[in-house]
Amino acid sequence: MDLGLEGKKAIVCASSRGLGRGCAEALAEAGCEIVLNGRNEAVLAETQAAIETAYGASVTRVAADVSTREGQEALLAACPRPDILINNNGGPPRKDYSELDRAAMLDGAIQNFITPVELIQAVAPGMKERGFGRIVNITSLSVRMPIEGLDLSSGARAGLTAFLAGVCRQLAPHGITINNLLPGKMDTDRLKGGFERAAQQTGKSVDHVRTAQAAEIPARRFGTAEEFGQTCAFLCSRQAGYITGQNILMDGGLFPSAF
Incomplete structure (x- = not known):
């Protein structure tokens, strides 16, 4: 299927490995120009080379912590007018809620709530001008099904989900969609x-x-990073322009729900 993404510019956060890399590979395969991001320069360079070799895509790498203002500025300098934004970031380490102090909770909120919102604030105006934008946030199954020890991650990602539920409807008239991918055990x-x-x-x-x-x-x-990435690429496609504000579970049926 032609996803209609040839020549589109995509920023994929935390994409040197894992699910982020799966998304970057799928978007590259669909014809996008990719901006990779990670904190390990060596791993990032290896991923860049692999994607360029496999798909012949234009790939730029930005070694930076996307949670920092400097990291975000570096990403946007590499791609000032992205058509696609994939928000992804590592979650806080597993820890019982009783052991969390204020600093840890603030760090978790910055990583998994504030950072995605800041990036959306930065890219949405350009997307509105062009009448096209695709934003996909990688959250977690734990938004729907609490997982012991991941309370901080769950809370921050659930907050992001609620925050963007209204924002996505403000942006929908401008051809911009915002959806969330909720991975289970990948x-x-x-x-x-x-x-x-x-x-x-x-x-x-x-x-x-x-x-x-x-x-x-x-x-x-x-689940695999490859199938996760292909689902992400579809949500970015022209065919998915009528899908917005949705939480797509990718968990092999682990969460038992009829709706």
């Missing part, structure tokens, strides 16, 4: 770290933990 480094932590806590092998967790998912497997 086969990424973050998930593997969770296997290792669970193995240490239970005394079971990492393979045992992995198998047991996969068995809890109706699809009986973990």
Whole structure:
């Protein structure tokens, strides 16, 4: 399917690996010019080279922390007029709510709520002028289904979801859509770290933990960055111009809900 994205400019935050990289690859495949972002220059350079080789895409890399004002300015300097913005950022580390202090809570809010809003504020005017814009926020299944120890991440991302529920309707008349992708258990480094932590806590092998967790998912497997990225690319397509304000679960059926 031609997604109608040839020549579109896309900023993909936190895209040197994992789900962000999956989104960058899918958008590059669809013909977009990509601005990659990450904090590890070496990993970022490797991702850039891989995407350029695989898809022949124009790729710019920006090594920066997107949560900082300086990082955001660097991204926007590399791509002042993006057609597509993929908001993504690492979440706060797993920690019981009783152990969170004010500084940790503020950091979590900046990472997963304030930063995406600031970037949307920066790119929306240009999108309105051109009559086209696609914004996809990578949030989490935990917005819908609380996960112990991820309360700060869940709260910040749920706040972003509620905040943008009104904003997306303000921007819809201008050809701009805002949607959220909610990943469940995806086969990424973050998930593997969770296997290792669970193995240490239970005394079971990492393979045992992995198998047991996969068995809890109706699809009986973990999601991939590739299929996540392809879904993101579709939400950015011309065909998805009538989809806005939606929360798309990608969890293999893990969250039990009829609506």
